[in-house]
Amino acid sequence: MSTTSTVISPADLLQHWQGHRNLTRRVIEAFPEDKLFNYSIGGMRPFSQLAIEMLGMAVPSLNGVITKTWEKFEDIEITKKENQPTTKQALLEAWDKTTEEINALWPKIDISRFQDVEVAFGLWEGPVYWLIFYNIDNEIHHRGQGYVYLRSLGIEPPPFWER
Amino acid sequence: MSTTSTVISPADLLQHWQGHRNLTRRVIEAFPEDKLFNYSIGGMRPFSQLAIEMLGMAVPSLNGVITKTWEKFEDIEITKKENQPTTKQALLEAWDKTTEEINALWPKIDISRFQDVEVAFGLWEGPVYWLIFYNIDNEIHHRGQGYVYLRSLGIEPPPFWER
Numbered sequence: 001m002s003t004t005s006t007v008i009s010p011a012d013l014l015q016h017w018q019g020h021r022n023l024t025r026r027v028i029e030a031f032p033e034d035k036l037f038n039y040s041i042g043g044m045r046p047f048s049q050l051a052i053e054m055l056g057m058a059v060p061s062l063n064g065v066i067t068k069t070w071e072k073f074e075d076i077e078i079t080k081k082e083n084q085p086t087t088k089q090a091l092l093e094a095w096d097k098t099t100e101e102i103n104a105l106w107p108k109i110d111i112s113r114f115q116d117v118e119v120a121f122g123l124w125e126g127p128v129y130w131l132i133f134y135n136i137d138n139e140i141h142h143r144g145q146g147y148v149y150l151r152s153l154g155i156e157p158p159p160f161w162e163r
Numbered sequence: 164m165s166t167t168s169t170v171i172s173p174a175d176l177l178q179h180w181q182g183h184r185n186l187t188r189r190v191i192e193a194f195p196e197d198k199l200f201n202y203s204i205g206g207m208r209p210f211s212q213l214a215i216e217m218l219g220m221a222v223p224s225l226n227g228v229i230t231k232t233w234e235k236f237e238d239i240e241i242t243k244k245e246n247q248p249t250t251k252q253a254l255l256e257a258w259d260k261t262t263e264e265i266n267a268l269w270p271k272i273d274i275s276r277f278q279d280v281e282v283a284f285g286l287w288e289g290p291v292y293w294l295i296f297y298n299i300d301n302e303i304h305h306r307g308q309g310y311v312y313l314r315s316l317g318i319e320p321p322p323f324w325e326r
Contacts, residue, residue: 005274005275006169006170006274006277006278007169007170007171007172007173007176007274007277007292008170008171008277008292008296009170010170012290012292013170016293016296020300041204041311041314041315042311042313042314042315042316042317043314044311044314111168111169111170112168114169114170114171115169127175129170129171129175130179133171133179134324136300137183137299137300137303138323140300140303140304140307141303141304141306141307141310141323142307143304143307144303144304144305144306144307144308144310145307145308145310145311147304147307147308148204148205148207148308148311148312149311150205151204151205151206151207152204152205153205154205160301160304161297
């Protein structure tokens with residue numbers, strides 16, 4: 001195979017993920033402070049809780065892939081109520097910290113790992129590429145819900161195609 | 164490189180996309196007939212229009228990648244109002260037709276194409292992998308909006324992780 005014979009390189013996948021994360025950051029910013037923590041539709045979670053779920057998955061997923069040791073999901077710091085950001089500023093700071101941690105951890109994933117099967121968090125079995133895409137797809141899914149929250153509040157969300 | 168040294172194979176990417184499309188099909192099915200075509204929140208489009216957008220992108224994207232010739236977006240049949248499904252059954256049939264067409268076209272994309280840059284539909288420039296992920300991501304994004312429509316109607320959507 002030539003070096004170009006690949007669907008997507010690890011470096012491009014990182015850029016793809018961080019591009020999505022950059023858009024999600026702008027969706028967090030677009031919420032009024034109170035609505036970020038209190039507003040939802042149809043009994044769903046407020047957007048802050050959806051963003052905290054994303055933060056709870058991202059670095060712990062990479063740590064598991066790299067070390068082959070998985071935290072229990074309930075042991076992850078940000079999943080504990082007392083450790084969760086309660087202001088937009090604190091949530092954005094947690095977001096930016098995760099951005100840097102992802103960038104630092106990513107090069108530690110050898111390309112041979114992407115096809116290895118792991119039982120993520122001791123619960124979900126699948127190849128490493130699947131787990132990474134689960135992080136990205138779950139973020140897109142919940143961010144799409146955030147778009148509806150914003151529209152229903154009369155707020156124009158950032159364009160989906162800008163990353 | 165060994166044959167396993169890849170983030171995701173073309174075959175796995177097809178399965179990933181069709182897994183998402185299978186979930187989206189179940190979201191279409193979950194809508195009551197009238198709400199599929201008439202219901203939305205915050206001035207957004209009804210879920211039928213979001214699904215039709217997905218159908219308008221999928222096969223035309225693959226045709227462009229394979230032939231290097233791009234239709235204008237406004238020339239795509241399903242983007243024309245008179246060609247759009249107006250019942251749930253017709254939308255599901257169009258969905259299933261696209262499923263088969265994607266499966267038939269996919270093997271015609273040589274792996275060397277994924278890194279080639281195309282100007283999709285004469286408008287959007289990027290590597291082929293980016294265009295494929297744009298299709299998938301756009302579907303996840305709009306489907307996430309469909310989840311909010313369903314929840315706001317008191318309808319439980321299918322689980323996100325079931326594909």
